[in-house]
Amino acid sequence: MRIDIISIFPEFFGVLDISLLGKARERGLIELGVHDLRDFAHDRHRTVDDTPYGGGAGMVMKPEPWGEAFDEVLGGPGAGAESSVVVFPSPAGERFTQATARELALEPHLVFGCGRYEGIDQRVIEHTKTRPGVRVREISLGDYVLNGGEVAVMAMIEAIGRLVPGVVGNPASLTEESHEDGLLEYPSYTKPASWRELQVPPVLLSGNHGAIAAWRHDQQVERTRRVRPDLLPD
Numbered sequence: 001m002r003i004d005i006i007s008i009f010p011e012f013f014g015v016l017d018i019s020l021l022g023k024a025r026e027r028g029l030i031e032l033g034v035h036d037l038r039d040f041a042h043d044r045h046r047t048v049d050d051t052p053y054g055g056g057a058g059m060v061m062k063p064e065p066w067g068e069a070f071d072e073v074l075g076g077p078g079a080g081a082e083s084s085v086v087v088f089p090s091p092a093g094e095r096f097t098q099a100t101a102r103e104l105a106l107e108p109h110l111v112f113g114c115g116r117y118e119g120i121d122q123r124v125i126e127h128t129k130t131r132p133g134v135r136v137r138e139i140s141l142g143d144y145v146l147n148g149g150e151v152a153v154m155a156m157i158e159a160i161g162r163l164v165p166g167v168v169g170n171p172a173s174l175t176e177e178s179h180e181d182g183l184l185e186y187p188s189y190t191k192p193a194s195w196r197e198l199q200v201p202p203v204l205l206s207g208n209h210g211a212i213a214a215w216r217h218d219q220q221v222e223r224t225r226r227v228r229p230d231l232l233p234d
């Protein structure tokens, strides 16, 4: 998989050189390209924003730099991919879920367009939809307003990257996570068996794998009913 990110804060993504994704990149499982949107703004001040037509507070990101950035990124190394998905993080987007992460982890080329200010000129989204071999998705991290798309893209890349085949050592650990089976995860315990008068549930020490599996599922259902009843089927 290749991931390209376009942002006015490219340094924000330096942390992707370490941890799980850093190792995935070293092993060639994920290629990453980070692009400074201001490199595609050619006036003296490398301007990327302007006042909104129709009035209103704040500034809107100009279309021209975005158009040139996508010309390069979608015509560049990622162009080798049979298709690209361009993700615009947005508070007005579809909700990002584990299912979204699973879908995007199967794509050969992802491009994240990180907006700032009050958002990106809508014509950028519309024009990107006309590019051959490109699908566009506007995706929201959650129901709150951030100052830009970078934090959302970091979270999305982490959720997607760990699902790319070969990135996580033990794939079995990916199936027993919250939201993988529509339920929240069961509680976990490790040694010591007794800690500050608190005991590990005896069933987990029983060696009875059937009973352990049943207890864990019951814990998932109880936790989901208590914390996220919206996830339970009607």
Ligand SMILES: CN1CCN(Cc2ccc(Cn3ccc4ccc(-c5n[nH]c(N)c5C#N)cc43)cc2)CC1
Binding pocket: 056, 089, 090, 091, 114, 115, 116, 117, 118, 119, 120, 139, 140, 141, 142, 143, 144, 145, 146, 147, 148, 149, 152
């Ligand atoms: C006409 N007015 C109507 C009200 N809007 C409100 C508003 C205000 C700030 C911002 C800031 N911002 C800019 C780019 C950008 C991308 C993602 C996110 C984002 N926020 N929350 C998520 N889950 C996000 C994700 N993913 C925020 C972003 C966007 C919109 C402005 C325009």
